[in-house]
Amino acid sequence: MIRTKRKINKQRGSRSNGGGCTKKRRGAGNKGGKGKAGMGKQHWTWTVIHDPNHFGKHGFKRPQKMIKKVNTVNLNYLEEHADDLIAKGIASKDGDAIVIDVTELGYDKVLAKGKITKAYKISAPQFSASAIEKIEELGGEAILL
Numbered sequence: 001m002i003r004t005k006r007k008i009n010k011q012r013g014s015r016s017n018g019g020g021c022t023k024k025r026r027g028a029g030n031k032g033g034k035g036k037a038g039m040g041k042q043h044w045t046w047t048v049i050h051d052p053n054h055f056g057k058h059g060f061k062r063p064q065k066m067i068k069k070v071n072t073v074n075l076n077y078l079e080e081h082a083d084d085l086i087a088k089g090i091a092s093k094d095g096d097a098i099v100i101d102v103t104e105l106g107y108d109k110v111l112a113k114g115k116i117t118k119a120y121k122i123s124a125p126q127f128s129a130s131a132i133e134k135i136e137e138l139g140g141e142a143i144l145l
Helices: 007-011 044-050 075-088 129-137
Strands: 072-074 091-094 097-101 109-111 120-124 141-144
Touching (some): 072 075, 075 091, 075 109, 075 120, 075 129, 109 120
Parallel strands (some): 072 109, 097 120, 120 141
């Protein structure tokens, strides 16, 4: 049968609210603590089943000030946008070679993805080994800042 009234309404006015002797449901001693209290003692079985990794050290987070994000650019990007960069005055021509300072574009490292067809003189704080190889293959120059 479905209960039509809430049980608490039925218990109103009774001294113990259905808990037997009044001492039985009175204090924190019957609760076993609040929240996560006693997880290593009386609530140990619950801990083992539901939260086995609660105790101990887990992992390590590096301080944010120690993390340096390297902003990278690929050679194929520089190849595609070389004419636009020259028009904007960010890059220039030095004979046959195109001179690009990658830091002016907001990048820190040059990677070797893609093909290049012209000679480039690229200056950057970092280069990948294969990027240096590709640049120098065509008679260009990789300048470390």
